Amino acid sequence: MVQTNKKVIDNIKTIIIAILAYFIVSNTVSISKVYGNSMIPTIKNNSYLFINKAVYKFKKPKIGDVVIVKYKNSYLVKRIIALENDSIEINNGVVYVNEKPLLEVYSVGRPENMKRTVVPKNHLFLIGDNRENGESFDSRNPKLGPVNKDLVVGKVVFSIYPFYKIMYPLNLSY
Template sequence: MAAAQDTRRKSEDGLWETVKVIIQALLIAFFVRTFLYQPFNIPSASMYPTLKVGDYLFVSKLSYGYGRYSFNFSLGLFGNQIVSCCPFGFDGRIFFPAEPKRGDVAVFKLPSDTSIDYIKRVIGLPGDRIQMREGVLYINGEAVKKERIEDYSDPAESGLRAPVPQFMETLPNGVSYRVLDTEPLGEADNTQEYVVPPGHYFMMGDNRDNSQDSRYPRVGFVPIENFVGRADIIFFSISPDSSLFEVWQWPFDIRWNRFFMLI
């Protein structure tokens, strides 16, 4: 009898230890997800070739400090009066806020509908003058360096099967990235000159002719308070024609070479 009770007690202790480990793991995951890194997936081709449909990435919430849309709850921390009194806050952000840098790839809430997340590249800073002329980006009247490189082609990608003209663009601060030009002289290849207001940013997609960005009224200038965070790393990637639930197809559909790619 005593031996049976001892065995049962050990079994209960082992079960409780397992439960505690699971609870601790869930709490850690909740903390990381809420305060540090938020996972996002790419639903459109607007950031090709940098980001592909089916990419899953971590967005750093601490990169620009916490803002109104950093959490799924508010706690009343982001009213103008409270933020202005916070020694670590400015422009609607708190706890060691930092300004987005030119060239960052960032997730933000669409100004016209904050229920929608967008991901684009920071091109224009407050006070900048931004314009597109014949497909060339101009910042403050100076043409951004744009070099023709090899065509982009990926037979595995739906919608981008044919070779697409590809360029290397280099911003004034030295950040370089690839952009696509699917339509010479597309509808947004020639624009008015945009003057970025204080506290706002001009965002553009790398797939220039297939991106709804700050060139269009639906997006426009993005206020700093709408930023969720900076996209830092791709942690998983799968073909857009695949399903996450068809596990047996993963060895063939997963893009193994994109795992842990820095953005």
């Protein structure tokens, strides 16, 4: 009888630990599959990404971070190009943040010019690394525009398959 009670208690402990572990893991990390070419060459179609969902609870997003954001009934993977109160414009294929060129080694294509705009409070300006016309639905499109920080699901840490680290801008002095 005592042995049976001990087994029941051990089973309950195991179940509680499993539930806690599931809760912690599901709220701090995830894996996401990429559909599309908007982040080429950094992230390729059908890549599997490791996402840190807890990072922005402890630190602020920064320019260069690649993030997953909720959009309607789907998710987008994009790069943070400007933060709240930053000005952004695109002129002759160069992205300017606060009137300084963003030195990008990860992007392809020549983006269309965009007039200077200021990112609203609690928002981020997100662009895909594939800047060819029509390849990336991002903050340059008025249908999306700057994205509220609350819609950020997490930061992309690396690609699991194929394995590689995520590239960042050369100058992070913004």
